Amino acid sequence: MESAPSQGTLGEMALWIKVKDLGGNKIGFGKATGRHFGKILSGIILGIGFIMVAFIQKKQGLHDIMAGSLVVNK
Numbered sequence: 001m002e003s004a005p006s007q008g009t010l011g012e013m014a015l016w017i018k019v020k021d022l023g024g025n026k027i028g029f030g031k032a033t034g035r036h037f038g039k040i041l042s043g044i045i046l047g048i049g050f051i052m053v054a055f056i057q058k059k060q061g062l063h064d065i066m067a068g069s070l071v072v073n074k
Contacts, residue, residue, distance in 0.1 A: 007026055035067035
């Protein structure tokens with residue numbers, strides 16, 4: 001759903017946030033797929049990939065860094 005016109009999952013739409021690439025454009029299917037599998041990796045390594053959000057300046061998780069994406073407010 002992140003590569004769809006809504007630019008986010010149902011939960012992201014409920015929170016009024018969107019997934020964009022580093023240039024501020026909509027991400028494509030390939031980046032959305034990479035981001036999805038990156039979330040699995042973020043969880044496998046004891047959730048460290050998700051905890052990184054609190055410490056990275058751009059507030060990116062490991063999956064966002066791998067996919068070259070950002071989560072931004074609408």
